[in-house]
Amino acid sequence: MPRRRQVELVLLGIVVFLPVLVRDLALLDRLGGYFLLAIFAMSVDLIWGYGGMFTFGHAAFFGGGGYVVAILTTRAGWLLPLPLVVAVAAAIMGSCLLAWTLSHLVLSGKLALRGVEFAVVTLAVAVMAERIATAGGSVTGGQNGILTDARLGIPGVISLHRGTGFYVLAAVVAIISYLLLRRYVQSRRGLVLKGVRSNEHRVSLLGYEVARIKREAFVISAGVAALAGSIYYIQFGIIAPRSVGVAASTLVLLWVVLGGRGTLIGPAIGAIVLPHLTNSLSSGSLLNTWLVIVGVILVLLIILLPSGIFGFLAGDE
């Protein structure tokens, strides 16, 4: 059995049996949150790790999804508030539409942007998103953001908002997202996308429409990020402008690098390990030094494991 499959099965086993072993509901909440961050990391890996499109602004889609759901479920007015499921669907569609528009502007035609130019545009998107969220007045809640009272689950039937319920919901969404993204990257479209990362010019000279395949991956990635973000922030209970900004967009890049770019499962591991490390060290006696410790660990891991944690587990080192 290939090493990749072995790692997948071990991780699946851990995800399935963890709620049996862990009785701490707060920890289950945190783990559920990590799974959603893992989806966010995989969405970035799709376009950066597989498509070579380095992005500095993907939190605009992850946090944007959270904002759309928060606005649609908490604000009153014409048709509002909407049921949570409808709001999540709207968030995904809104993100896809934004990504579709953006990708047509910057990834198409003779002026299509690549490399650093593309990264700068995505950086500008994150900056703008944070500004809009801050200046959005009563709609976005300004600097304070939005406190949400929506609850995950089916009212009166099942609650998936806390503890085991939330853990199971997040794990199922993460596993399905992983399987769908893996199916995509292993498909013909995924092969062309990998070709774009490796040698975009050659892909074009073979007769493929490069812009189309890049746009497609970008839109899928934005939709997946919005799905994860909308559930994450509903459960978290609050969304603020930082959630769509540059800081959040940069953090996810660290998870991707740490886990192993271009592997899907690696970034998912990175999105669980690093936030958990941060959470564990940022309390108690390490209150003043945890950031330094995380930084040192991060630098050491990146130097010692250039292919990331997954590359190490899969025997690439």
Added chain:
Amino acid sequence: MSLLNVARVTKSFSGFKAVDDLSLSIKSGEVRGLIGSNGAGKSTLLHLIYGQLAPDHGTIEYRNIDVTKSSAGDRARLGIGLVYQVANVFDDLSVEQNLRLGAMPKDLGASPASEESAIEKTLTMIELEHAAKTSVGQLSHGQRQWLEMGMVLLTKPSLLLLDEPTSGMTRSESVRTARLLRDLREAGAIESMLVVEHNIEFIELVSDEVTVMHRGSVLAQGTIEQIKKDDQVRAAYLGRLH
């Protein structure tokens, strides 16, 4: 019937005419060699035909369609393929994945049932069947060249342009490459070829006719025997090789 028609094409770089009022026709089924000294304009002409450069003047027709202003991607979709002097392949993909990128329908629609067998046949033809799962980064220079040829051939081009395909190859690799091209032609895998090459022995092995370029223009054209006897060619090019 003419497959490619280059009519009075000129291309200048900062006032220097790399290709100067040049006309050239390639018939369907023909393999044409294109030789000339360094700076004669051979590679520039190839890139003009492929659409990576735009001519200042003149027209290029492929199958009676004016492609002068078409992009390289559009020309590839019409059936023109280019094999580069330095193999232009996908280094971090496997040999089999490189070939699949050549074989797959470019609109990403359903693949024909023959795709797998075409890939397997090409792997055998380019003698890389043992390395199908190997990363391209681990191949030798010659193997990379053959892989690119295989990849481009799987796009089923009617006109294959080869830019110094034996550059950097050993003599035995060059002979194997010539044999490969002849086999492909005999198997009907390629309709026509235009081969830019310095290696006269290779040109002799693969070409029906030869065009000699000198200072951006056509100096002579004919069979290799006619070219070898041409005094102008001997003075301008062949004489330097001996």
